Amino acid sequence: MKSQIKPKGNHIILVGPEGDFSATEITLATSMGYTGVSLGENRLRTETAAIVACHSVAYSNEAQ
Numbered sequence: 001m002k003s004q005i006k007p008k009g010n011h012i013i014l015v016g017p018e019g020d021f022s023a024t025e026i027t028l029a030t031s032m033g034y035t036g037v038s039l040g041e042n043r044l045r046t047e048t049a050a051i052v053a054c055h056s057v058a059y060s061n062e063a064q
Helices: 023-031 046-063
Strands: none
Touching: none
């Protein structure tokens, strides 16, 4: 994920449902320029994933 974060950039984070995005949703997002990243091996609840993703972007921006 760190390599995808541009310092001090604007970021849009899409968090999928607990069952994951459908193949159609993934195709649509990538066709619109979104890049998939992983928060790790563990499956997170939707609300937890959103907090972790936002924190990861904020932390990466501070560390650079």
